[in-house]
Amino acid sequence: MRAPWISCITVVALLLFALPALGQAADQGFNPQPLLEQGVELLKKGEADQAEPLLRQAALAAPEDALVYFYLGSAQMAQSEYSDAASS
Incomplete structure (x- = not known):
């Protein structure tokens, strides 16, 4: 009878300790600039579906x-995805 509770508590404890680490990884270091630059280059070439x-x-x-959303909306407009472009 004790084993299910211990397992449950262990899982909850692991999740509680893992969540802050995941948040730190997101905050610490992903630079979106290369993605933006690649997307803009593809958009300029007329390859909106790849951008x-x-x-x-x-x-x-x-x-x-805001610049990312401008180009995302532009890519969607180029593909005639007007409702998606309006929400970007």
Whole structure:
């Protein structure tokens, strides 16, 4: 009867200790600039379908960067994804 509770407590404790470490990894070091630059270059070449995933990743990494959203919206407009572009 004790084993299920011990297992449950162990799992919860591990999760509680792991969450701050995951947050620190996100804060410490992913630079979205190369993704943005690659996305912009692809967009300039007319390859909006290839640029969009890169720009989406850049937007996730830098949600405060308006320039990323400008180019993401531009890529979506180029693909006639008007409702997605309006929300970007």
